[in-house]
Amino acid sequence: MNEILREIGMIARALDSISNIEFKEFDLTKGQYLYLVRICENPGIIQEKLAELIKVDRTTAARAIRNLEINGFIEKRDDELNKKINRLFPTEKGIRVFPIIKRENVHSNSVALAGFSESETETIFHLLQRVRKNVEVDWEFVKKGNKRVY
Known part of the structure; x- marks a missing residue:
């Protein structure tokens, strides 16, 4: 049987490694760009839904969200109806970096799919x-x- 999942994993790790290196200049590390993109695409998303979108556990998501908040990319705001819920929004800094991340994604897609x-x-x-x-x-x-x- 072909090792399809192994190939998918290698592709994902290579692209993640490239992104981590390229986004280091923006203080985005260890896949934080994934979270920032989803928050920019879904302003007001809650942490649990974000973790579900990215397919990570809540602890991993909480750590990345905390770092994004510390570095000024996102902010938490209380939900208007339920004060126990925090909603996640990009800051100006996050909004400025978002197009750069999207541009990298478009480029990576074109490289990965070259010749298809x-x-x-x-x-x-x-x-x-x-x-x-x-x-x-x-x-x-x-x-x-x-x-x-x-």
């Missing part, structure tokens, strides 16, 4: 969406404290 036709690109996208949806089922299952049967 539009049809092949669409096929890859749809197949990877199906893979993600399959994995999400196990992710949700394990996240709730269950064990997978091998």
Whole structure:
């Protein structure tokens, strides 16, 4: 059997490593750019939903959010109806960096998909969406404290 997940992992780690190096000049480290992008795309998102979007545990998300807040990229605001909920918003600094991160994403996509036709690109996208949806089922299952049967 082809090692599809190994290939996906190598691609993800290589692109993450590149981004971490390139975004270091903006004081964005260790994948924080992922969080900032989602917050810019979804202003007012709550931490739990953000963790779900990125597919990380709440502790990992909390650490990244705290660092983004300390470095002035985002701010927390109380929810108007439920004061226990904090909503996340980009600051001016975060909004200024957002287009640079998006530009890097466009570039990485074009590099990764160089030589593929539009049809092949669409096929890859749809197949990877199906893979993600399959994995999400196990992710949700394990996240709730269950064990997978091998």
